[in-house]
Amino acid sequence: xxxxxxxxxxxxxxxxxxxxxxxxxxxxxxxxxxxxxxxxxxxxxxxxxxxxxxxxxxxxxxxxxxxxxxxxxxxxxxx
Numbered sequence: 001x002x003x004x005x006x007x008x009x010x011x012x013x014x015x016x017x018x019x020x021x022x023x024x025x026x027x028x029x030x031x032x033x034x035x036x037x038x039x040x041x042x043x044x045x046x047x048x049x050x051x052x053x054x055x056x057x058x059x060x061x062x063x064x065x066x067x068x069x070x071x072x073x074x075x076x077x078x079x
Contacts, residue, residue: 008078014041015071026068035059038070045074 016034020026038059043052062069 009075010078011073011075013071013073014038014045015069018068018070019066020063020068021066031068034070038072042072045072 016038018026018030018034039054040050042048042054042058043050048054058072060071062071
């Protein structure tokens with residue numbers, strides 16, 4: 001007889017999208033603001049203090065055709 005369990009999880013992906021259209025690309029100030037906001041949201045989502053360091057791989061940066069995307073994901077048991 002097989003013994004197993006099952007679970008369903010809900011994955012939430014949070015994204016900050018910075019315009020980076022050619023020929024100028026993204027402004028460093030806008031990347032910095034989005035990065036700061038994403039880091040603050042990561043800390044809040046994980047119950048960390050405002051000044052806590054976050055793991056180096058916590059935030060992911062993706063380059064799209066005309067934007068830069070910063071994101072992180074969380075998972076929780078589905079209701």
